[in-house]
Amino acid sequence: MTTTGERAAALDREDPLMPFRSRFLAVPEVLAYLDGNSLGRPLDRTPDRMAGFVRDQWGARLIRGWDEGWMEAPVRVGDELGRIALGAAPGQVVVGDSTSVLLYKAVRAALALDRGRTEIVFAAADFPTDRFVLQGIAAETGAVLVPLPAPHDGGVTSEQVAAAAGPRTAVVVLSHIAYRSAAITDVRAVTAAAHEAGAMVVWDLSHSVGALPLALDAWRVDLAVGCTYKYLNGGPGSPAFLYARADLLPRLEQPIQGWMGADRPFEMGERYAPDAGVRRFLSGTPSIVAMQPVLDMLGLLDEVGLTAVRAKSEQLTRFVIERFDAELAALGVRLASPRDDRLRGSHVTLDHPAFESMLPALHRRGVIPDFRRPDGLRIGLSPLSTSFAEVDAGLDAVVEELRFRV
Structure with a gap:
């Protein structure tokens, strides 16, 4: 029987957008960043752009920059x-x-x-x-x-x-x-x-x-x-x-x-x-x-195209719902997002009374979801920077922490 980890790995191998994930800055201690719907990761080129702006435009052109494009x-x-x-x-x-x-x-x-x-x-x-x-x-x-x-x-x-x-x-x-x-x-x-x-x-x-x-x-x-x-x-x-x-x-x-x-x-x-x-x-x-x-x-x-971004968004959120059906529903979790791909954006909300108390433990494990009161865990999926393996690891942590409490 295929495990969720194996399925996630297969989805990543088949993902045409997977190479673009390397364009974003990664933090080693973050196992799963599931809050891209609140604050996206910076791109790896952004530090150089910011430094170049400070040096070459603000620093070199000073007030003249307003007449030169600002x-x-x-x-x-x-x-x-x-x-x-x-x-x-x-x-x-x-x-x-x-x-x-x-x-x-x-x-x-x-x-x-x-x-x-x-x-x-x-x-x-x-x-x-x-x-x-x-x-x-x-x-x-x-x-x-x-x-x-x-x-x-x-x-x-x-x-x-x-x-x-x-x-x-x-x-x-x-x-x-x-x-x-x-x-x-x-x-x-x-x-x-x-x-x-x-x-x-x-x-x-x-x-x-x-x-x-x-x-x-x-x-x-x-x-x-x-x-x-x-x-x-x-x-x-x-x-x-x-x-x-x-x-x-x-x-x-x-x-x-x-x-x-x-x-x-x-x-x-x-x-x-x-x-x-x-x-x-x-x-x-x-x-x-x-x-x-x-x-x-x-x-x-512009390089990737939003049609491709949307296709992966649907796959990522569908994967979360599959994990919900397979494990989380039995633990008393409620799905608070539409099941129909056409009616669902790029995050999935799961409800459970224990989620708020779990947040510190999840953060210690390097898993960063979003939380919306009273009991909603938002699994925010930014298609260009989020992998299926990352989502799978994050949901593994959610399942394990929840089992300690129910």
Whole structure:
């Protein structure tokens, strides 16, 4: 009978993306890194890129760098991000600020398009920052929040949106992939349902960008935001991005007016006038330094292609579910992610009351999963840096530690 270790080894041998794993920095004491959906590993070339930027651009060019490419960097990097990972034509993506700040800007801009619409439809179990930002916007503007429920192992459906959105709905705000369950929401169908009601949609792509192909232009998405430190491997606190559909840009007013989003930043004018393009969503000075690691990962994704990345993501998560069925279910673990590959992102959530108490022991063994309260262990799988053997070893440790406790 084939062991799980033997099966994992065979899958690694057959994996066409296995050679790319050597492009990432590895830590010997980490046996299994299963949290790439929260913070991706750095690429091995990134230290040299960072050192070269400090030496050759910041150090050598000093303030002249702003006239030699830094001013254009937020949109130039945004265009690359749009081409490689978002399915977006040039001039619609800008990089800067955090996901929370850009979500605030996007929702406020959407809400301001029709003052007669005052409702915000959102997922009741969405990531905390999304809910907290919306609560703040509601307090500021008097908007009414309309929460949509979702099953523990699923996400919001287009049917729910169609039923909830009406003549008072200004904007629907949803995550493409649910942060806890990994359930994939149908962007095209939900966007169409919202548009049918005359509402805008703002998507949070944080758990999908870099993990599966996106087609924002083809899906007629209005606005979207997302982070770059998960599957785009930009590092802790790397800048987020905002997408705004080109035909909407002239009508969108962002609420945090700053000099970097003005049409002529260095004129130091008396009054604010927004840039004509997506740059209008900038406020203060963006972090040019923090964009450098993102460029490395975008180059790798361009080389590999997101179709291949998605194929391996499905295999990796399927392997986790196979291990769940074979061993973990009998130990009282519950599967809290969709079984259907088409409906599941690049992580699998497993629930058990003992998981939180197990984390220190797992870390001592070099196994680093993610945990989401009250009892969810997220097995985060970054396709280009995660091997099947690594996943197998990590799950072996989970099984062994769990058997001590049940």
